[in-house]
Amino acid sequence: MTELSMRPATAATEPVTTETTSAQEIADLRRAVSGPVWDPGDVDVVTELAGFNLAPSHEPVAVVAATSAADVAATVRWARVRGIGVGVVATGHADFSHRGVVVISTKRLDRCQVDAAERTVTVGAGVKWARVLEAAAPHGLSAVTGSSSDVGVVGFTTGGGIGPLVRRFGYGCDRVRRMQVVTGDGQVREVSPTQDAELFNAVLGGKDAAGIVVEMTVELVEMTRFYGGSIFFDGADASAVMHAWRTWQLGLTENTTTSIAILRMPDMEAAPPPLRGRTVVQVRVAHLGPEIEGLEVVSPMRRVATPIVDMVAEMPAGAIDAVHCDPTEPMLAWATGAFVDTVDDDTIDALLAAAGPQHELPVIMVELRAIGGAGMRGTAGCLPRAPYLMGVIAPMVPPLVDVVPAVGHGIVDALAPWSPGTVPVNFASPQTIAARPGACWTAEERARLTEVSRRVDPDGVLGGRRLGLR
Structure with missing residues (x-):
């Protein structure tokens, strides 16, 4: 048994068929593509499918390391003829398992080209945000990234793209200008807001339900520095800090994006010594403006209680990871979440009652992000906004494995009175989707996404089934 198959399962991509794939069929696949192809018993499968999240347990019928859009299209056609589903893995941050399907690895699609005159970057599906930030910086440009620059551009953006600067720059999907997409019928399509706009919007928010993105052109933003980072307070101050944060963030302009989290820090060397083994409250902030202005903006939170660690300072744009301080080493992780319409004192009290420091919970982080502003005005994509x-x-x-989903969903349920009942697809756990199919979209968005998915993936070989749409 390989290391990969021994990892705890979360949920599987349901295959179209469970028939055994023959050696001859795998040989046919090898002849159809230029990149490497491995069968399930090959040791290279473990390495190829390993990513940041170590929790998924993959049991593919074959793995294709795509080197081009043509490889992706050929693999989809091969799978479609045989009634086999198709899964996709890039940087491996998701917690979905792929079983009984052919898995396409897009890690080798690594084009990253900045057009400074157009203020855009064109990336392949294997490119992470860190590489984009590095390439854009010499031109005085940056990007609408996630909380970690280790995340892939395509995976982040097709899930909507909610990052540390969302109130100023909007969702990541609002910055997409064009995509090259392989659909479930095996075609390579160019899509944009003016070229098959229905498919364009279905992919942005629908992940791989309607197509596999192999290349994407994204608008960059003018930013060289920001004032931001994290302030950590002791868990004993959780109520005071969280209630103060709620009031404080209401008065901020769109130049400031902020969030707050309860963290249960592990007693490990990876955690900073002052935080190690403690439950703390983390205030995150990213302000676009001069340092002297940022100091004034953040000062009310610094006075609420005595910080354990204060890491907020002026930083170069490429240091955006310092806002959330996400883990940098691979880990066994599970995630869920929900959009929230209103945060008042009762909301904070409900969250503290469900997940406050007084509880011993198998949870690393519970957070609230203020993501309004420009994020609410965007129109791209097939996804809710709140x-x-x-x-x-x-x-x-x-x-x-059995405890975490119940605890996580219980915390989400505690905020149900203030939630519209939807969850961003990048935050939707396999168990969330299994329990609430379609929870990632409104009824109208789900219907629109399903219609497009059926048009371009008539046999349902792509991710629509995994996402509860088929």
Whole structure:
């Protein structure tokens, strides 16, 4: 048994068929593509499908390491003829498992080309945000990234793209100008707001339900520096800090994006010594403006309680990871979340009652992000929008496989009175989707996405089934 198959399962991509794929069929696949192809018993499968999240347990019928859009299209056609589903893996941050399907790895699609005159970057599906930030910086440009620059551009953006600067720059999907997409019928299509706009919007928010993005051109933003980072307070101050944050963030302009989280820090060397083994409250802030202005903006939160660690300072644009301080080493992780319409004192009290420091919970982080502003005005993509977002991240270690989803969903349920009932697709756990198919979209968005998915993927070989749309 390989290391990969021994990892705890979360949920599987449901195959169209469970028939055994023959050696001859795998040989046919090898002849159809230029990149490497491995069968399930090949040791290289473990390395190829390994990513940041170590929790998924993959059992593919074959793995294709695509080197071009043609490889992706040929693999989809091969799968479609045989009634086999198709899964996609890039940087491996998701917690979905792929079983009984052919898995396409897009890691080798690594084009990253900045057009400074047009203020755009064109990237392949294997490119992470860190590479984009590095390439854009010499031109005085930056990008609408996620909370971690280790995340892939395509995966982040097709899930909507909610980052540390969302109130100023909007969702990541609002910055997409064009995409090259392979659809479930095996065609390579160019899409944009003016070229098959229905498919364009279905992919942005629908992940791989309607197509596999192999290349994307994204608008960059003018930014060289920002004032931001994290302030950590002791868990004993959680109520005071969280209620103060709620009031403070209401008065901020769109130049400031902020969030707050309860963190249960592990007693490990990876955690900073002052925080190690403690439950803390983390205030995150990213302000676009001069340092002297940022100091004034953040000062009310610095006076609420005595910080354990204060890491907020002026930073270069490429240091955007310092806002959330996400883990940098691979881990067994599980995540869920929900959009939130309103955050008042009762909302904060409900969150503290469900997940406050007084509880011993198998949860790493529970957060609230203020994501309104420009994020609410965007129109691209097939996804809901709301002024707030809550997220839950937990360790998916073997003893907790059955416990973590119940605890995580219980915390989300505590905020149900203030939630529209939808969750960003990048925050939707396999268990969330299984329990609430279509929770990632409104009824209208779900219907529109399903219609497009059926048009371009008539046999349902792509991710629509995994996402509860087929």
